[in-house]
Structures are given as C-alpha cells and as structure tokens.
Amino acid sequence: MKTTxxxxxxxxxxxxxxxRSLLVSYFENAGYRVSETDNADHLGERIDQDAVxxxxxxISLPGKDGLTVTRELRAKSAVGIILVTxxxxxxxxxxxxxxxxxxxxxxxFNPRELLVRAKxxxxxxxxxxxxxxxxxxxxxxxxxxxxxxxxxxxxxxxxTSPDGHQERLPEGEFKLLQTLVNHPGQVLSRDxxxxxxxDREWTPNDRSVDVLIGRLRRKLGDNPSNPQLILTAHGAGYxxxxxxxx
Amino acid sequence: MKTTxxxxxxxxxxxxxxxRSLLVSYFENAGYRVSETDNADHLGERIDQDAVxxxxxxISLPGKDGLTVTRELRAKSAVGIILVTxxxxxxxxxxxxxxxxxxxxxxxFNPRELLVRAKxxxxxxxxxxxxxxxxxxxxxxxxxxxxxxxxxxxxxxxxTSPDGHQERLPEGEFKLLQTLVNHPGQVLSRDxxxxxxxDREWTPNDRSVDVLIGRLRRKLGDNPSNPQLILTAHGAGYxxxxxxxx
DNA sequence: GCCCAGATGTAACAGAATGTAAAAATGACT
DNA sequence: AGTCATTTTTACATTCTGTTACATCTGGGC
Numbered sequence: 001m002k003t004t005x006x007x008x009x010x011x012x013x014x015x016x017x018x019x020r021s022l023l024v025s026y027f028e029n030a031g032y033r034v035s036e037t038d039n040a041d042h043l044g045e046r047i048d049q050d051a052v053x054x055x056x057x058x059i060s061l062p063g064k065d066g067l068t069v070t071r072e073l074r075a076k077s078a079v080g081i082i083l084v085t086x087x088x089x090x091x092x093x094x095x096x097x098x099x100x101x102x103x104x105x106x107x108x109f110n111p112r113e114l115l116v117r118a119k120x121x122x123x124x125x126x127x128x129x130x131x132x133x134x135x136x137x138x139x140x141x142x143x144x145x146x147x148x149x150x151x152x153x154x155x156x157x158x159x160t161s162p163d164g165h166q167e168r169l170p171e172g173e174f175k176l177l178q179t180l181v182n183h184p185g186q187v188l189s190r191d192x193x194x195x196x197x198x199d200r201e202w203t204p205n206d207r208s209v210d211v212l213i214g215r216l217r218r219k220l221g222d223n224p225s226n227p228q229l230i231l232t233a234h235g236a237g238y239x240x241x242x243x244x245x246x
Numbered sequence: 247m248k249t250t251x252x253x254x255x256x257x258x259x260x261x262x263x264x265x266r267s268l269l270v271s272y273f274e275n276a277g278y279r280v281s282e283t284d285n286a287d288h289l290g291e292r293i294d295q296d297a298v299x300x301x302x303x304x305i306s307l308p309g310k311d312g313l314t315v316t317r318e319l320r321a322k323s324a325v326g327i328i329l330v331t332x333x334x335x336x337x338x339x340x341x342x343x344x345x346x347x348x349x350x351x352x353x354x355f356n357p358r359e360l361l362v363r364a365k366x367x368x369x370x371x372x373x374x375x376x377x378x379x380x381x382x383x384x385x386x387x388x389x390x391x392x393x394x395x396x397x398x399x400x401x402x403x404x405x406t407s408p409d410g411h412q413e414r415l416p417e418g419e420f421k422l423l424q425t426l427v428n429h430p431g432q433v434l435s436r437d438x439x440x441x442x443x444x445d446r447e448w449t450p451n452d453r454s455v456d457v458l459i460g461r462l463r464r465k466l467g468d469n470p471s472n473p474q475l476i477l478t479a480h481g482a483g484y485x486x487x488x489x490x491x492x
Numbered sequence: 493g494c495c496c497a498g499a500t501g502t503a504a505c506a507g508a509a510t511g512t513a514a515a516a517a518t519g520a521c522t
Numbered sequence: 523a524g525t526c527a528t529t530t531t532t533a534c535a536t537t538c539t540g541t542t543a544c545a546t547c548t549g550g551g552c
Contacts, residue, residue: 116313123317170528185370185401186349198529207510208530214512224511225537226414228402234417234509234538241401416538453500454540460502470501471547480499480548 008122009051012036013043014058014084023056026111027118040069047079053125054080054118057101074100080121084109110199145181147242148229150220152177159219167219172197176212180230180240189237213238250277254368255297258282259289260304260330265353269302272357273364286315293325299371300326300364303347320346326367330355362445391427393488394475396466398423405465413465418443422458426476426486435483459484 010027014020015038027034035050037043040057047055057069070081083104102121105114145152149162157174160166169177179188179196190209194202202209213230216222222229229242256273260266261284273280281296283289286307293301301319305312316327329350348367351360391398395408403420406412415423425442426434436455440448448455459476462468468475475488 119313172529186366191352192350206530207512207532210510211512211530213510217511226412231403232417232510236417241403243401418539452540453502453542456500457502457540459500463501478500478547 007033008053009033009035010054010056010118011047011050011052012056013040014038014056016058019058022111023114026115030115043069044073044076047073047077052079054082054122056082056084056114056118058084060085070101078125080118080125082114082117082121084114145178145244146246147181147184147240147244148246150242152181154178161221169219172212173216173219176209177216180238181242181244184240184242184244187233187236187239193237209238252277252279254299255279255281256300256302256364257293257296257298258302259286259307260284260302261307262304265304268357269360272361276361286312289315290319290322293319293323298325300328300368302328302330302360302364304330306332316347324371326364326371328360328363328367330360358445365445391424391490392492393427393430393486393490394492396488398427400424407467415465418458419462419465422455423462426484427488427490430486430488430490433479433482433485439483455484 010032012020012023012027012034014023014036017038020036020038024034024036035052037046043055046052055073059067059070070083073079073081081101083101085104085106102124103117105117145154151160152158152169152174153160157169157171158166159169159174159177175197176193179193189202190206191202193209194200194206197209197212214224217224217227217230220229227241229240231239231241233239256278258266258269258273258280260269260282263284266282266284270280270282281298283292286303289301292298303312303315303319305316307315312329316329319325319327327347327349329347330353331350332353348370349363351363389400391400397406398404398415398420399406403415403417404412405415405423421443422439425439435448436452437448439455440446440452443455443458460470463470463473463476466475473487475486477485477487479485
C-alpha cells in the first residue's frame with residue numbers, strides 16, 4: 001500500500017495554462033509526483049504506462065468530450081478520477097459521477113479543497129484495496145441518506161418522500177439537510193451550518209439559515225410549531241431529530 | 247457506563263504551550279482526567295493504552311497533517327474527536343467532519359464553549375453505547391423517559407400525557423425535566439439545575455429556575471400546593487418524586 | 493398559637509430569538 | 523438586456539426566556 005505522497009502519481013488534464021500551473025505547483029508542494037497535459041489524447045495508455053493513481057480531469061476540454069473520456073477511463077482502469085467542472089454544469093457533474101468519476105469540484109475552486117478531496121479519495125482507494133483484496137471496482141456506490149421514510153440522494157440532490165414523490169433540492173437546502181442528517185441528535189449552531197452550506201461565517205442578524213430551515217421544514221411536511229424532524233434549539237441552533245437508517 | 251467526570255480521560259493534542267495549558271487547567275477544573283501532548287506521534291497507541299475517551303485535536307499541528315490524523319484515528323478507534331481549527335481553515339473543518347471528527351471549535355474559542363461541546367459529545371457517546379451496544383451510528387433506539395403514565399421523548403423533546411395528549415416542550419423546560427427525571431428521589435440545587443439547563447451558574451435572586459418549575463408543574467398538572475411529581479425542598483432545591491419506568 | 497424574615501409561586505412584562513412571506517439581490521444562461 | 527432559479531435581506535408576527543413585582547408559604551423564635 002502506498003502511504004507517502006511521493007509514491008503517488010497524479011495526472012492533471014487541463015487546457016488552461018494558468019489553472020494547470022497552479023494545480024501542478026500546489027500538488028507538488030504537497031509532496032506528490034505530478035504530471036500534466038493539455039489534452040485527453042491517449043489518456044488510457046498514458047495512465048497505464050506511467051502508473052497514474054489519480055486523474056484531475058477538466059470536463060470542458062477542447063476536442064474530446066470530458067464525459068466520454070471519463071467513461072472510457074472507468075471502463076478499463078481503476079484510476080481515481082476527480083472532475084473539474086464549471087459553475088453551471090450541474091448536469092455534467094451529476095452525469096459524471098454516474099459515469100464513474102469518484103468526486104468533483106466546481107470552478108472556481110479553492111486549491112486547498114481540491115487537495116483535501118484528493119487526499120480523501122486516495123485514502124478511500126487504498127483502504128478499499130487492502131480491505132477487499134485489491135478489488136478495484138469496490139463500492140463507489142452512491143450512499144443514500146435515509147430517515148423516517150425519506151431518502152436523499154447526495155449525487156442528484158434529490159429528495160424522495162415516503163409516498164414516493166421526488167423533488168430536487170437547491171444546493172443550499174441540500175447541504176443544510178445533509179449536514180443535519182449527518183449529525184442526528186446534535187445541536188448545530190448557525191455558524192456551523194453556515195460553514196457547511198457556504199464556507200462562510202455567520203454574523204448576527206443573518207437570517208439566511210432560518211429561512212432555509214423554514215423551506216426545508218415545509219418540503220419535509222414538518223410543522224414548525226410542532227416539528228418532528230428539525231428541532232429548534234433556542235439560542236443555540238438546530239438539531240435533526242429523525243431516526244436515520246429508516 | 248462512565249457517569250462521573252473523574253472516570254473520563256481526555257487527551258489534549260496541541261503544540262502551543264499557552265493554549266494547551268489553558269485547556270488542561272480548564273478541563274481539570276471541570277473534574278476530568280486530563281493528559282496532554284504537543285504532537286500526534288503514535289496517537290492511536292497512546293489512546294488505546296491510556297483508555298482515552300475524548301481527544302481534543304489541534305488540526306494545524308507541525309509535521310503530521312491534522313486531517314490525516316483524524317482519519318487514521320477514526321479508522322481504528324471509536325474515540326471521541328473534537329477538532330480545534332484556526333479561523334481560516336474553513337475547508338478543513340468541514341472536511342474534518344466528513345472524515346469522522348465528531349465536532350469542532352474554531353480558534354479563538356471560548357473554553358466554556360469547548361467544555362459544553364465536550365460534555366455534549368461525551369453524553370452522546372455514552373448514551374449511544376448503552377442504548378445500542380456501542381454502535382455509534384444507525385437507528386438510535388427511541389428510549390423514552392416514562393413516569394406515572396407520562397412519556398418524554400428525548401429526541402423530539404415531546405411530552406405525552408397519560409391520556410395521550412402530546413406537547414412539545416421548549417428547550418429550557420425540557421432540559422430541566424430531563425435532569426429531574428434522571429435523578430429521581432434526589433434533591434437538586436438551583437445551581438445544579440442551572441448548570442444542566444444553560445451551563446451557567448446560579449446567582450442569588452435568579453428566579454428563572456423557579457419560573458421554569460412552575461411552567462413544568464402546570465403542564466404536568468401538578469398542583470403546586472400539593473405536588474406529586476416535582477417537590478420543593480425548601481432552602482435546598484427541587485426533587486423529582488415520580489416513579490420512573492411506569 | 494402568633495409573628496416575622498426569608499424563600500417560593502406565579503402573573504405579567506419586556507427583550508430577544510425565531511418563523512416566514514415577500515422584496516431585493518445575485519448569478520448563470522439566452 | 524431579459525429570464526429564470528436561487529439566495530439574501532427586510533419586515534413583521536410569533537414564540538421563548540428571564541426579570542420584576544407581588545402573593546403566598548415555610549420554619550423558627552417567642
């Protein structure tokens with residue numbers, strides 16, 4: 001098992017020189033072995049030959065379609081794939097994950113975030129490797145959140161009600177719900193929730209969290225004067241009170 | 247189950263001497279058993295050997311990356327993890343939670359807040375332990391408090407009367423009732439009750455506890471001149487006198 | 493038993509926190 | 523620029539909480 005950054009080979013596929021250089025230097029500073037290219041030609045062969053562990057793939061490459069590239073890569077290789085998508089391409093990143101990418105970041109992104117996601121993915125890859133004897137296509141399945149008959153698909157941001165009705169949640173509402181469900185029974189402060197939603201701090205008089213909570217409660221059919229799922233901790237924050245896993 | 251602070255072992259991992267000393271003395275004053283270290287070397291072994299229950303981990307340690315440490319710890323131990331992050335590390339604290347930390351505080355932090363979060367986490371850990379045999383995730387059993395035909399759902403803060411009427415308790419009243427029910431037959435001082443409700447001390451002339459008691463008694467149908475459930479210990483505090491488990 | 497000081501019960505108030513509809517702002521796309 | 527979806531702010535209604543004020547009770551001293 002590869003344990004040190006220097007053992008790990010990362011390939012950056014990105015046509016914009018500025019972005020590419022930034023990424024290269026950032027990952028080199030983190031101690032990884034880094035290669036770069038501005039096109040996706042013969043990507044499969046290059047990955048095999050150079051023993052690449054992880055590909056950072058810009059989805060909007062000139063020429064070949066990034067999604068096609070993803071699918072082809074996944075079909076013949078267990079390499080880690082992180083997509084780099086533009087802000088608007090929601091469809092792309094959703095489809096991208098279905099086609100086999102392992103994670104994605106959205107431009108403009110914080111290099112630090114990308115690094116953390118890369119580390120995270122590499123860890124998942126190698127711990128899965130040791131855990132199931134090298135089975136490369138280990139479960140990359142989308143783990144749905146579920147609670148009290150509801151289901152939440154993290155890739156499509158889709159919420160399914162107990163009676164089967166489906167609805168796509170906006171980004172903010174989704175992240176908020178995800179964060180709450182991830183910490184059942186725990187009071188989360190507005191500051192923490194702001195962190196989870198927008199990487200931003202909470203300032204007094206900021207009511208955006210409350211508004212989002214209200215919208216979520218309505219969509220969950222949770223009467224605010226007698227909520228069953230999202231409880232208010234007066235003066236502290238909010239708490240998820242549903243049973244997860246049901 | 248560990249019930250007193252002295253049974254609980256907390257390890258503080260922090261390289262800055264001043265911060266570390268502050269934390270150590272603060273948690274020692276709170277009655278916990280405290281160890282300290284300025285690095286994350288062999289953290290897993292130390293935690294096993296010393297039976298550490300809770301780790302306060304500074305994420306920006308020199309040398310080893312705090313996130314990696316978190317992940318490694320979580321991979322092999324059910325120890326409680328609270329991250330201490332710096333103001334700027336938004337990504338880190340978010341990802342930290344994804345990697346398995348239980349909570350975090352942001353520098354500069356109020357020691358009192360950290361203590362509150364630690365208490366909370368410890369309570370969650372040990373109540374989960376007794377509720378479903380150490381399985382920290384998944385469906386937490388709905389262990390209701392029950393007494394004299396009443397039921398109190400700790401997750402939803404909901405009180406059900408003997409005739410089936412349901413009512414949601416405000417935060418303060420709920421915590422007060424919960425504390426009383428958890429110590430039947432025991433006189434609890436106003437100071438103890440204040441501590442349980444708001445992590446705050448009681449000052450003479452503070453009548454808030456009495457008011458809350460009054461509101462609770464009314465909701466429980468407990469005649470104050472002849473209370474059956476919440477008795478007044480004149481000059482001392484209050485005592486819960488109901489039969490639990492009925 | 494009677495009186496009194498201190499302690500408790502509680503209604504009412506004020507301040508703060510929360511719920512929420514609707515307006516305004518944002519940002520991506522056409 | 524115009525449209526659309528989403529987010530944020532604003533404004534006001536509602537709910538929660540602690541304080542105050544005063545009524546009532548307790549226990550001790552006589």
